[in-house]
Amino acid sequence: MRCLPERRLPMAIEYIDGIRLYRTLTAGIRRVVSREEYLNKINVFPVPDSDTGTNMAFTLTTIEEKIASRVQSNIEDMSAVVADAALDGARGNSGAILAQFLVGFAEGIRGHLQIDTRQFARAVQTAKAFAYEALVSPREGTILTVLKEWANSVHHLAQRVNDFAEILATALDRARQALEDTPKQLEVLAQAGVVDAGARGFVDLLEGIQDYIERGVLLAASEPRIRDQEQKGAEPEGEYRYCTECLILGNAINRPELQAHLNELGNSIVIAGTKTKAKVHLHTNDPARAFDTCRAYGTVTGEKVDDMHQQQADAHDARHSIALVVDSTSDLPEEYIDRYRIHQVPVRLSFGDKHYVDKVTLTIDEFWSELRTNPHHPKTSQPTPGDFRRQYQFLATHYDSALSIHLPQKLSGTYQSAQTASASLPEFPIGLVDANTLSVGIGLVVLEAARAIESGASFDETMTRIQRAVKNTHIYVLLDTLEYAVRGGRVPRSKQKITSWLGLYVILTVSPEGALVPAGTLWGRRHRVKRLFRFVRDKIPAGKQVQVGIVHADCRHDGEALQELFAREMGQERTFLSTIGPALGVHAGPGALGVAFHIREDES
Structure with missing residues (x-):
C-alpha cells in the first residue's frame, strides 16, 4: 500500500453553505486550469486528440465566470447556478461528464439551505448516478471510476464522521489511488504509460479544494515530467x-x-x-x-x-512552432487548408430557426441550394470570443505562438472576438491581423503566412510578410444581382431598381479603410467573364508577379473560364479556383464572381 505523508487537518467543518461551495469550487477550478497543458499531453482515451485539458479548463472557467456575480448563501440556489453554468460551458467528453455530475449534485441537495456530511454524501451518490446515466456505454478506468470511488468513500466516511475536512482529505486519498489504477483497467493507458486525463483532472479539482481547506490559499500544481513515449500517446482510435x-x-x-x-x-x-x-x-x-x-x-x-x-x-x-488561425470566410480550397494545417474557426449562419456551422454542418453546395429555395434569407453571425478562446487554448499546448487572420473590423466583429479571446491568454503570443479584404483575398494573405511559416520564418518575420501581403492584396467582386444585398439590408431597394433599369452590374472592392465600396460597373451581362478579366488585369501593376484566386457563387463554368484567362497570362500554378462561402454569399447571391490578387514584392 502506498504510504502517504502525514497531513495537518484544519479546524472541523460541520456544514457547507452556498458561499463555502463557491469558494472551494473556485479553488479547485483554478488548480485544474493550471494543469491544462499536462492534461492535454496525457490524453489518449477515447481518442488521442490531446484536448482533455483544454476542454476541462474551458468548462470550469465558464463555470467560474458565470457564477462569480451570482453567489448565493443558500446552497440549493448556489448549486443550481453552478449546474446551469456547467451545462452552458461543458466541452468534451470529460467536461460533459463533470457537468452531469454537478447537475446530479444540485438535484441531490434540493430543499436545503446548508448541508451536513451525511446530506453531502447522499448528494454525491446522486451525482455519481447521474454521471453514469449520461453515457450510453460507460467505461471503467476513466473519470467515471474515480468519481465513483471518491463518492463511495465519502458515503462510507459520512456514516461515522461529521467533519468535512477529515472526510474530504481521506476521500481524496482514495481518489488518488483509483487514479493510479486506471492503467490497469484500460490497456490504451498502460501502453502509453499514463493515467486517464479526465480522471487526473478530477483529482486535480479535489486537490485544489483540499489545498484551500487546509491552507486557505491556492497552491501551484507541479507537473510530472512526461516521457517521450507518453508524449507520442496512442494510435488514433475509432473511425x-x-x-x-x-x-x-x-x-x-x-x-x-x-x-x-x-x-x-x-x-x-x-x-x-x-x-x-x-x-x-x-x-x-x-x-x-x-x-x-x-x-x-x-x-x-x-x-x-x-x-x-x-x-x-x-x-x-507538430511540424512548426507557429499555428495559423483563420475564420471560415477565407474561401480557401480544402487542399490548402489540409496541406498547411490551417485552423479554421467557423462562422455560423441560420435560415429562420435552423442553425448551421459553416462548412461543417452545411456544405457550400447545400448553402447555395438553401439560398435559392428557402423563403428565409439567411443571417450570419461571427464566431464568439469563446469559440476563439477554446481554439487558442488548445493550440497553446502544442505551439509556441499563433497568428490569427480575419475579416476587416469595419465589416465584421470577428476581429474583436479574436482580440477579446487572445487577451485571456497573455502567456501565449497571438498575432492578430485585420486582413483588410474578404473571401479569397483573405485566403491569399493566409497562404503567404503559411508559406512563411513553412520556410522556417520567425514569428516577427512572418508577421512582417503578412502585413506586406495585406497591403498588396486586392479583391474585386462582380455581382450578378443586387437582390440578395437588398434582402440582407445592405442595399436599398431603390438602388437595385435603378441598376436593373440601366442594365448595370456592380463591381465591389474593399477600400484601404476596410469598407466595402463600389469599384466600377459593367454595362450588360454579355461577355461578363472577359470584361471582368480585363477590368482586374488593368489593376495589376506592369511587370509584377502575382498570385490570383478566383471564386464563383454557384457558377462554376464561369469561374473556370475566368481562371483559364488568368492562367494563360500568368501561369496555371499562379491561379486557383474556389467557391464563395456563406459570409459573402448571403449578400452577393448566386452568379457572383470574385478575383483577388496578391502582388509578390519578393519576385520580379
Missing part, C-alpha cells in the same frame, strides 16, 4: 472524425430515447442535463445529422464541431 456538441432547450427532453437515436450516428455519447436543458456530446462523421436529431427534442444552440483528425495531427506531428 469517427468530428467531436460534436450542442445544447438542447426543451420542455420534456427524453434523454434515453435521444441516446438511442444518437447511438446510430457515432460513439462517446454523453448527454448531460435535465428534462429542460441538455448538453449533448458525441463523436460522429455526420455532425449535421446529429444536430438534426437533437432538434426533434427542442431548440438547439451552441453547436460546436472539432476535427479530431486535425487535433491528433497537431498533438503528435
Whole structure:
C-alpha cells in the first residue's frame, strides 16, 4: 500500500453553505486550469486528440465566470447556478461528464439551505448516478471510476464522521489511488504509460479544494515530467472524425430515447442535463445529422464541431512552432487548408430557426441550394470570443505562438472576438491581423503566412510578410444581382431598381479603410467573364508577379473560364479556383464572381 505523508487537518467543518461551495469550487477550478497543458499531453482515451485539458479548463472557467456575480448563501440556489453554468460551458467528453455530475449534485441537495456530511454524501451518490446515466456505454478506468470511488468513500466516511475536512482529505486519498489504477483497467493507458486525463483532472479539482481547506490559499500544481513515449500517446482510435456538441432547450427532453437515436450516428455519447436543458456530446462523421436529431427534442444552440483528425495531427506531428488561425470566410480550397494545417474557426449562419456551422454542418453546395429555395434569407453571425478562446487554448499546448487572420473590423466583429479571446491568454503570443479584404483575398494573405511559416520564418518575420501581403492584396467582386444585398439590408431597394433599369452590374472592392465600396460597373451581362478579366488585369501593376484566386457563387463554368484567362497570362500554378462561402454569399447571391490578387514584392 502506498504510504502517504502525514497531513495537518484544519479546524472541523460541520456544514457547507452556498458561499463555502463557491469558494472551494473556485479553488479547485483554478488548480485544474493550471494543469491544462499536462492534461492535454496525457490524453489518449477515447481518442488521442490531446484536448482533455483544454476542454476541462474551458468548462470550469465558464463555470467560474458565470457564477462569480451570482453567489448565493443558500446552497440549493448556489448549486443550481453552478449546474446551469456547467451545462452552458461543458466541452468534451470529460467536461460533459463533470457537468452531469454537478447537475446530479444540485438535484441531490434540493430543499436545503446548508448541508451536513451525511446530506453531502447522499448528494454525491446522486451525482455519481447521474454521471453514469449520461453515457450510453460507460467505461471503467476513466473519470467515471474515480468519481465513483471518491463518492463511495465519502458515503462510507459520512456514516461515522461529521467533519468535512477529515472526510474530504481521506476521500481524496482514495481518489488518488483509483487514479493510479486506471492503467490497469484500460490497456490504451498502460501502453502509453499514463493515467486517464479526465480522471487526473478530477483529482486535480479535489486537490485544489483540499489545498484551500487546509491552507486557505491556492497552491501551484507541479507537473510530472512526461516521457517521450507518453508524449507520442496512442494510435488514433475509432473511425469517427468530428467531436460534436450542442445544447438542447426543451420542455420534456427524453434523454434515453435521444441516446438511442444518437447511438446510430457515432460513439462517446454523453448527454448531460435535465428534462429542460441538455448538453449533448458525441463523436460522429455526420455532425449535421446529429444536430438534426437533437432538434426533434427542442431548440438547439451552441453547436460546436472539432476535427479530431486535425487535433491528433497537431498533438503528435507538430511540424512548426507557429499555428495559423483563420475564420471560415477565407474561401480557401480544402487542399490548402489540409496541406498547411490551417485552423479554421467557423462562422455560423441560420435560415429562420435552423442553425448551421459553416462548412461543417452545411456544405457550400447545400448553402447555395438553401439560398435559392428557402423563403428565409439567411443571417450570419461571427464566431464568439469563446469559440476563439477554446481554439487558442488548445493550440497553446502544442505551439509556441499563433497568428490569427480575419475579416476587416469595419465589416465584421470577428476581429474583436479574436482580440477579446487572445487577451485571456497573455502567456501565449497571438498575432492578430485585420486582413483588410474578404473571401479569397483573405485566403491569399493566409497562404503567404503559411508559406512563411513553412520556410522556417520567425514569428516577427512572418508577421512582417503578412502585413506586406495585406497591403498588396486586392479583391474585386462582380455581382450578378443586387437582390440578395437588398434582402440582407445592405442595399436599398431603390438602388437595385435603378441598376436593373440601366442594365448595370456592380463591381465591389474593399477600400484601404476596410469598407466595402463600389469599384466600377459593367454595362450588360454579355461577355461578363472577359470584361471582368480585363477590368482586374488593368489593376495589376506592369511587370509584377502575382498570385490570383478566383471564386464563383454557384457558377462554376464561369469561374473556370475566368481562371483559364488568368492562367494563360500568368501561369496555371499562379491561379486557383474556389467557391464563395456563406459570409459573402448571403449578400452577393448566386452568379457572383470574385478575383483577388496578391502582388509578390519578393519576385520580379
